[in-house]
Amino acid sequence: MTRWVEPMGLLHGRGAFAAVAAGAALPLEGGATAFTLVRLIENGRIIGLMPAVETPEAWQDAVLALTRPLQPFGGLPDAASLGRPQVMAVLNVTPDSFSDGGRHFDMRAALMAADAMLEAGADMIDVGGESTRPGAPPVDPETEIARIVPVIREIAKNAPVSVDTRHAATMRAALEAGAEVINDIAALRDPGALEVAAEAGCSVVLMHMPDTDLVAMHQHAEYEDVALEVTEFLASRIAACEAAGIPRHRIAVDPGLGFGKTIEHNLELVNRLPLMLGLGCPILVGASRKRFVGTIAGVTKPRDRLAGSVGVAVAAAARGAAMLRVHDVAETVAALKLWRACVTGAAVQG
Template sequence: MGVLNVTPDSFSDGGRHLDASAAIAAGRKMFADGADLVDVGAESTRPGAAAIDPAEEQARLLPVVRALAGIGPVSADTRNAATMRAALAAGARVVNDVSGLAHDPDAARVVAEAGCPVVLMHMRGTPETMQARATYADVAAEVFAELAARLGAAEAAGIARRNIVADPGLGFAKTAEQNLVLLERLAAFHGLGVRLLVGASRKSFIGRFGGAASPADRLPGSLAAALVAAARGAHVLRVHDVAETVQALRIWRAAADPSSLDKLPGRS
């Protein structure tokens, strides 16, 4: 899953793709580089970010979704039911909600009626308040339980379990150390009975432990985190650097199973 932020203030690429034409070009490149899905978001949810009006969110998001939906599968990264509905009408196939469908009371109904896949991420509070709520006795156990509750609420709203993907929410109401614990214990989250998504790319904990202050310098650490997540069974990796992650995964798979080399592009 390629990350495409159509925002002025996202932590890593804010402002780079605010212009629709730049965002569309970036999304096209992600598909060409091997992305199976491009995740388009128009509201920053970095720590401390304030909410924006859904009308502004849609003005940024919808032209990009419409253009890219004709090229490959697109997901809409949004907490707002009205934006979900508009993005799905514009061609998005997946909803990715960092609040786990808890932010907007109409969100679960929109997803249920659409019958589309949805990513439920774990977060406490809002982007403005979440880092003050990163207190856990056992972070993996508590995140698991809170995600299980969101899955239960989604099913009660009519969303089929087969359409749900769970995301432990690295960096959202988590300290740097807690993010590492979640990666180390990721395999336990298969107990939720749904597919798992992990988004570690360029996040601050990689900068802290990898000695890279700028998000742009966190590619090596992001690749390491992606491979750890893949080794622990993550089904979807949400990344900024698509081509590099695809290459890393190919080598990891080939080393684990040399016969897989015959399945790589360009081999007869």
């Protein structure tokens, strides 16, 4: 029997604290957000929607688990202490990235960009050497390693680095160069990837995509309940990690917006993000400059999708995202600070 509790009726800031104090809501992950309702799901079927404080006894352990703070991820301050989600800055060391057209392919340009991202408020730099845009040719690990290792080695001297790769060999080389986090779109399904992560003792981000083939995944964009199916996939990958010796507190999850999903699927995943909080792991959301953002906003060029990307980032933060993977760091950090200040009535300094 599989059970999930989906927090609903979210409140933020003063309203959340007042509702918890009045016994009308429960705190979400011990922070400044509370949930007033829960949707109970059993074996893929919704069996009830009710006040969170009136959950049947058989479900109470699962509900109370949603109230406990998560452990910090990747050695970074958690969202509660930061006053906003962590910001993971995208640094593509590729000649064919969909978002920047290879602007950071040169090492000097990449290092200058990383410095600017950190100055703008990034908490971690996510370095990738393979484009995952639709139709991009695959990159072998040797080429990928040659692109990213020199960059990672320099950035890691002064800042936390994650490596955006799906190849076990690249993971090992990046970790040896100083990366602290593996950010894998394939959720450690490459042969040897689980073993590399377990041996290194690093943190990992597991992303959902319905097929490990970047072309074939778009042929599998069919779901009866996309939020539930993505959550259950991620639960299975968490279980695989734990079996390999990677503890849950070193795992974050990513719903994989745009990877084998339609616009409607992406929107449903953002809207129902709190369902994934039942996994007990921080949630990373990466919507920055993606095609669905441009389609909804009516913007063709990826670099012109700033406003839409920030809009999705704030929506994800309001629904429990602990990390956001973004291209436009300064604008995202500012928007998050203003959103938090508006809902709490207190400005976030720094």
